[in-house]
Amino acid sequence: xxxxxxxxxxxxxxxxxxxxxxxxxxxxxxxxxxxxxxxxxxxxxxxxxxxxxxxxxxxxxxxxxxxxxxxxxxxxxxxxxxxxxxxxxxxxxxxxxxxxxxxxxxxxxxxxxxxxxxxxxxxxxxxxxxxxxxxxxxxxxxxxxxxxxxxxxxxxxxxxxxxxxxxxxxxxxxxxxxxxxxxxxxxxxxxxxxxxxxxxxxxxxxxxxxxxxxxxxxxxxxxxxxxxxxxxxxxxxxxxxxxxxxxxxxxxxxxxxxxxxxxxxxxxxxxxxxxxxxxxxxxxxxxxxxxxxxxxxxxxxxxxxxxxxxxxxxxxxxxxxxxxxxxxxxxxxxx
Numbered sequence: 197x198x199x200x201x202x203x204x205x206x207x208x209x210x211x212x213x214x215x216x217x218x219x220x221x222x223x224x225x226x227x228x229x230x231x232x233x234x235x236x237x238x239x240x241x242x243x244x245x246x247x248x249x250x251x252x253x254x255x256x257x258x259x260x261x262x263x264x265x266x267x268x269x270x271x272x273x274x275x276x277x278x279x280x281x282x283x284x285x286x287x288x289x290x291x292x293x294x295x296x297x298x299x300x301x302x303x304x305x306x307x308x309x310x311x312x313x314x315x316x317x318x319x320x321x322x323x324x325x326x327x328x329x330x331x332x333x334x335x336x337x338x339x340x341x342x343x344x345x346x347x348x349x350x351x352x353x354x355x356x357x358x359x360x361x362x363x364x365x366x367x368x369x370x371x372x373x374x375x376x377x378x379x380x381x382x383x384x385x386x387x388x389x390x391x392x393x394x395x396x397x398x399x400x401x402x403x404x405x406x407x408x409x410x411x412x413x414x415x416x417x418x419x420x421x422x423x424x425x426x427x428x429x430x431x432x433x434x435x436x437x438x439x440x441x442x443x444x445x446x447x448x449x450x451x452x453x454x455x456x457x458x459x460x461x462x463x464x465x466x467x468x469x470x471x472x473x474x475x476x477x478x479x480x481x482x483x484x485x486x487x488x489x490x491x492x493x494x495x496x497x498x499x500x501x502x503x504x505x506x507x508x509x510x511x512x513x514x515x516x517x518x519x520x521x522x523x524x525x526x527x528x529x530x531x
Contacts, residue, residue, distance in 0.1 A: 197222045197223070197264045197265060197433075197437065198222070198223040198224075198225065198261060198262055198263050198264050198265075199216065199222050199223070199224055199225070199263070199264065199265050199266070199267060199433070200225050200226075200227060200257065200258060200261070200263045200265070200266050200267070200300075200305075201213050201216075201224060201225070201226045201227070201241075201267050201269065202227050202228070202248045202266065202267065202268045202269060202270045202296065203227075203228055203233065203248070203268070203269030203270035203271070203311075204224075204226030204227065204228055204233070204238060204241070204243070204267075204269065205226060205228035205230055205233025205234055205235060205237050205238050205243065206228065206232055206233040206237075206269055206270075207237075207367070207378050207379070207380065207422065208269055208311065208364075208367055208422055208425055208426075209226070209228070209233070209267075209269035209270075209311075210233070210234070210237035210238060210239075210376050211371060211376065211422045211423065211425070211426050212267060212269065212425075212426045212429055213226055213238060213239065213240075213241045214239055214240070214371060214375070214376060214426075215423065215426035215427065215429075215430065216426075216430065217239070217240040217241060219430070220430065224241040224242075225241065225242050225244065225257070225261050225263065226238050226241050226242065226243045226244065227244050227246055227248055227253075227254070227257065227270075228243065228244075228245065228246075228270070229245065229246060229247045229248075230245055232380070232381075234379060234522070234523040236523040237376045237379075237523060239375060239376065244257060247292070248268075248270045248292060248293075248295075248296045249288075249291070249292030249293075249295045249296065250295075251295045251296075251298060251299040252299075253299075254295070254296055254299035254300060254303075255299040255300075255302050255303045256303075258299065258300055258303030258304070258305050259303045259304075263300075263303065263305050264305065264307065265305065265307040265308070265309070265433055265436075265437070266296075266300050266305050266307070266308045266309070267308075267309045267311075267429060267433070268293070268296065268308060268309070268310050268311060269311045270288075270292075270293075270296075271288060271289050271293075271311065271340075271341070272284055272285050272288045272289060272337070273313075273337060274337070274384055275315065275335050275337050275338075275478070275481065276384075276478055278335050278336035278337035278340070279335055279336060282336035285336045285337055285340045286336070286340055286343075289337075289340035289341060289343075289344060290340050290343050290344055290347070293344050293347070294347060297347070297348070297351060297357070301351070301355060301357065306356065306357060306358055307358050307359075307433065307436050307437060308348065308357060308358070308359040308360075309359070309360050309362065309429050309432050309433050309436075310344065310345070310348060310359060310360065310361045310362065311362060311364065312341050312342075312344075312345055312361040312362055312363045312364070312444065313337070313338060313341045313363055313364055314363050314364060314365045314366075314418075314446070314448070314485045314487065315333055315334075315335065315337055315338030315341060315482075315485075316331045316333055316338050316341055316342040316345065316363060317329060317330070317331055317332070317333070317338075317363075317482075317485070318331070318332040318333045318334040318338060318482060319332070319334060319482045319483070320482070320484065320485065323452070323484055323486045324418075324448075324450055324486045324487055324488035325446065325485070325486065325487055325488060326446070326488045326490075326491075327363075327443075327444050327445065327446055327491055334482060345361045345444060348361065348442070349442070352442050357442075358436045358442055359436075359442045360432040360433075360435070360436060360442065360443065360444070360445065361443070361444040361445070362425070362428060362429065362432060362444075362445055362447050363444055363445065363446050363447065363487075364420065364425060364447050364448075365417065365418035365419070365420055365446070365447065365448035365449075365485055365486070365487045366385075366386075366417045366418060366419045366420065366448075366485075367385075367420060367421075367422050367425055368385070368387050368419045368420065368421060368422065368508050368509070368512060369387075369421040369422050369423065369502065369508040369509070369511040369512050370422065370511045370512050370514065370515035370516075371422075371423070371511070371515070372423065372511050374514050374515055374518055376515075377511075377512065377515030377516065377519060377522075378422075378512065378515070379519070379522030379523050381522075386417075386455060386458055387419075387458060387462065387508075387509060387512050388512065388516065389401055390458065390459055390462040390470060391462060391466065391509075391512060391513055391516045392516070393468070393470045393471065394462065394466040394468040394470055394513075395516060395517070395520050397520070399471065400470075400471040400472060400473050401459060401470060401471070401472045401473075402472075402473055402474075402475040403455050403456065403459075403472055403473065403474045403475065404455075404475050404476065404477050404478045404481065405474075405475075405476065405477025405478070405481070406474045407477075408477075408483040408484075409483055410454055410483055410484060411454065412454050412456050412457070414454045414455035414456050415454065415455055415481060415482075415483060415484070416452035416453065416454050416483065416484040416485070416486060417452065417453060417455075417458075417485055417486075418448035418449055418450065418451060418452055418453075418485060418486045418487050419448075419449065419451075419453060419458075419505050419508055420447055420448050420449055420487075420500065420502075420508075421500065421501070421502035421507075421508045421511070423501065423502065424447070424498075424500040424501055424502055425447055427498065427501075428445070428447050428492060428496060428498045431492075431496040431497060431498050432445065432496055435495070435496055440495075445489070445491050445492040445495070445496065446487040446488060446489050446491065446492060447487065447489060447492060447498075448486065448487025448488075448489050449487070449489070449500055449502075449503055449505075450486065450487055450488060450489060451486065451503075451505070452484060452485075452486040453505055456472075458505070458509075459472050461505055461506050461509055462509055462513075464506065465506060465509045465510050465513050466513055
């Protein structure tokens, strides 16, 4: 099978590319405009630089390369930015996404794996969250991801598209061998921000709100290793290729860790004090997001390998120690 990885130079997409090239015989082509991704993150695969909203480019690429399936990781994903600039999120995550799927369908591609998010649920009615629970996103990021899921379902009904939407909880960690990792600009994910304090790049870590209705007053999140996310994508594609039904799956470990608990775990892994200060809460942040991944386990046969959050943090720490300035470190070392 030949797979087009859209956004394959980004954090999760690049780990997907690495997983496929290491563990399968599938051929991989990457499409990324490098606005957020890194050329150096794409290992052992062809990278085509371009925008996934360019319908002519996508259709031609799918036809010329004989693409059989599409994995879509391209999106804007900053919750706070989506609140202040919703137009950017609807344009990139919905409008351009529609062009991508239209072009892929025109080229005969009928299998799509979509990188969705737990933000589609908003404030959950119960924990752990199940796929059948209400989807009421509290921010434009979650709303645009849910809208795109709706588009895929409509295209399934109208055009015979086969799709799986994978609703991630908090992606974390890095390639266990240390080849690639997390490098965002700006960085907004909790674990790399905390590790930047351990590296001396920040004076302290901000805790955004300490009066949530949780045991220690800080947000609870479910952390899943990026390697385990990649394995779920492959299992989802294989199930679709075998005639499995379309739909959505949660991907998480089923455990919630508060912001304070993550900071404490990072202290244990790094051996650094890591000062923390409380800051005002951010708009659009639900108090608790913890997954039930039973459906993915039962239907996809998915079994996360990294179920200990300290082990997840340890892989991230290894990457950040070796690449304190992200991929820029690798580029400088190669010169």
